[in-house]
Amino acid sequence: MDEFAERWGNAWNAHDPAQVLELLTDDIVYDDVREFLDHGWRAFPDLTFELIAGPHVASDGPRAAYWWKATATHQAPLDPPGIPATGKHIEFDGVDIHEYRDGKVAKLRIIVNMNDIAMQLGLLPAPGSTAEKVMVGMQKLRSRLTRS
Helix, strand or coil: CHHHHHHHHHHHHCCCHHHHHCCEEEEEECCCHHHHHHHHHHHCCCCEEEEEEEEEECCCCCEEEEEEEEEEECCCCECCCCECCCCCEEEEEEEEEEEEECCEEEEEEEEECHHHHHHHCCCCCCCCCHHHHHHHHHHHHHHHHHHC
16 A cells, blocks of 8 residues: 555656556546646646655555645646636645555545635635625625525
8 A cells, every 4th residue: 555655646746647547447436537637737837745644544445545735836727717827836735535446546536625725826815804705795795686
């Protein structure tokens, strides 16, 4: 498991979709793998991952979880959905949950706090800020208008 974890991390940090895809089964449960990799690495060409903890191996099946930290700079458009480069450096952590078959990942779940990433990129206002209060006020107004 430790050897696989090292190969997994190296594949993601190489920014080479072929290396990541090599570690996935052909029928992996994961949407838009190739497109997701290409778009993410294009928008964040310096994206790197560091393992914080794991692998935490399940005792009842071929599964493991990894806690990791990522750093990146938003240097090109994130498309989709079409967010222009902000030039902002971001740091976030997340968890991967892998289910294995034949020495490859057959099911992959990636858990991250997308609100935190959006705030760091300036796409969402910081908690407690004037911009957040305006945004909440607009949502309350919209809610009232649509109930009428």
